[in-house]
Amino acid sequence: MEAVEAETRLARLDAELSAIETSLLALRDHPGRRLLAGAELTGDTRARWEDADRTLARLWGWHCTARATLERAHAVRPLRRAPGTAELVELAELLTGDCLTVEEPGTAPERLSWEQLVSRTTDGYAEVLEVVLAVDAVWSALPARVELLTAELRRLTELARSVGAVRGEHPAADVLAGVGAELAELRARAAGDPLTLWRPVGGSSEPGRGRVDTSGFDRAERAVEDARREVEDVIAVHRDADERLSRVRDVLSRADRTLAEARTARGEVLAKIAAWDVPPVEGSVGVLQERLAAAVAHRRTRRWARLAPLLADLERRADEELSLAREALSAVTAPLAVRAELRGRLDAYRAKAARLGLGDAAPLYDAARRTLWSAPCNLRTAEQLVRTYQEATLRGPAAERDTGVAGGEAG
Template sequence: MAASAGPVLSREEVDRALARLGAERDAVESALLSLQDHPGLRLLDGAGLTGRTQERWSVVGQGLPLLWALFDRYSEALASARAVRARKARPGGPELAELSELLTGDAVTVPGGAPDGPQRLGAPARLVERVSLDELMERMNAWYATVLEVVSAADAVWTALPARIDLLIAELRRVQTLAASLGVRSGTHPLGDDLEALDADLEALRTEVRTDPLALWRPARVPAQRGAVPDGGAQGLPSGVVDTERFDRAGRALDGVRQELENLLRLRDDAEERLQGVGDLLQRADATLAEARRARGEVLAKIAATEVPAVPGPASALREQIVLALDLRQNGQWYRLAPLLDALEDAAAKELARARQSLTEVTQPLAVRAELRGRLDAYKAMAARLRVAEDPVVLERYEKARWLLWSAPCDLRAAAGAVARFQQALRPAPGEPGAGAGAAEPGGSGYGGAGYSGAGYSAAGYGGAVQDGIERDGIGRGGAAAGGEPADGQAVDGRVQGG
């Protein structure tokens, strides 16, 4: 039933209302035509929808046919008002009253079930209603905004994500091919399990994008306000963003797997060279241990009363691991070879260091003897400089020390004491000419001032003569080069020279 008439409009007010309503009618028609051609609408109409999208579209999909029905009612009412206005150039009172009722009153009959806005979608309604043209325009705007929101959101998801999924899946296929070439497969390696899980996730995401795009849409926090249809039929921008978090997470996971596989690929290219390097280190360690065993026999033959440490045997466990590494390389099991090869390189380097330490410890007695020989030669040169080389005491002590140092086996403790007594014989007695600082002290003769350390052996271990004599003489190991005779048994570059 029509509502009671309001104030009667003047002729000028009628003309202005007709112009405004006509412009609004044209804008609605343009917007509806654009919405009907919207790609998102065509996809929604043809897709097999599921989930949230199916739920919403089952209600919102009724909007476009209803919009055209409401638009027809609006156009018919506006046409009726224009026909009344066209009867007379200057309408009288009855015509103005009729026009006022048509333009401002509840003069338009529309189907029921047309709720006022998206908040009442699916709510029960009357079979028919009578509304004014302005109310009908508001209802059309509300329906238009609701339909456009769903259509634009679905179109935004379908525009942004399918190409991205295709790129991710193409990259996944490339990584899977690389993994297969490296022997990485599901069930045998964690990376293979990760790739299989990524494959399942991306396929599920692709299905979800195709059938339930609204599940990947995050609306803006503030809902779009109902308003006039956009000017010129513009589609408007969706109020929200596409949710790409799961795609980003899958992309990061795929990058991580790819980097680990590329590390295995570099291992495959470098494995032969690295295994050869491990073998070279072990060969050098074996050669050093063999030299240490030979030197130990020489020390036991040439040095008396000396405890020489035993030389360890080769690391057989490392060779077994090298055989395993070669087998893994032959079978292409690079993911198992990677940690094993790292451990082998570290163990081979430690084995070489252990062999060198053993050689150093074994040859220390020979180094001590060589140093004592050098000191004896230095003291002999000092005796000649002091013109006491022919002194019977000096000569006797020199010969005694020399005999001890060049005899085999050599008693290092006795030899050290003899060298100390020879050095003491070079000191003039107090009050004699030449006595004083530097006269017979090695420090004044230009020899090095470093204290005697016995090449790592304790000086006290060779008796009090060493403590009282050699440690105080101030001659360093450089004295070994002062004599004119070769330093038999001196360690040079890790090898024992002489007899």
């Protein structure tokens, strides 16, 4: 080995060893590694960390071996300004070939070159760093969120209990209990076996490339949010029960009156109108009145959790029943509206016929009028007679001249 080559190789190895030492020190001081060192781990995380911890100790041992060898080389180099043959031979032995002896407990010593040692150190460092970064990512992402959600869960559970929403009687309480069990299991996994919640990115060799699996937490969070809305509904019932019960009672009363009006109107329509389909009036608020009585009983006994879903359903169904009753009233009175429209149209065309001097259409008018003002009125016949009279009025010569004049004036 030439002196210049020895100088160059010493400088390069110094730089590589300093970089390795800096990385190992940073790994030693990493918060994730510190937490791992004192954690009570389980499962796959425990096995992988034990392997990683042994690897980390091995890396420091290799580093110490390499540092000692390099210090010996530095000690040989300054013996003379220009190293002699003996110094160059010793430097070659320290800096080239399989010059580093490493050994593991229970194994035979192994000789490695500097390149092999650096390569193994790099690979080992990446393995340890992967475990540290993955666990640190899980511990940074989940435990705090789990604790916050658990605190919210406790608050909601107490709130639900205060308004009578307890397990077995209200679905929100059952959901909260189930989420509590899920969060306890998730907390245990995150604390003891965090690597089960780590999903590495396939095809990447860079340590820390992956994501934390928060799907279980996200499901629990959505379930708590749904339960929170249900509990708030119960609280709202506690606050507004009297007003809402009164409104339901009023809506059902209006629906009942509208149905009674529709049935009365149907009888009148059947007496006044013939040859027209008049639908029967269906519907009854009796069942809803019974459910309203049950809701009032829940209110009286302060069973808010049972009242909440019942009252919400009553409000919806009462509004639907009122809407259907109004539609029924409109449907049974529709023939009277048709008759009124035909009467108005007949009178309008009579006035037009008089203005145009179409006296020969009078019999058609009389026939239509007799039918429209008869009881019961054959509405289909009346409709045809009005149409015939209308067409006769429009066909008259005077009507044509009047239309032409009107068109000219409009132009």
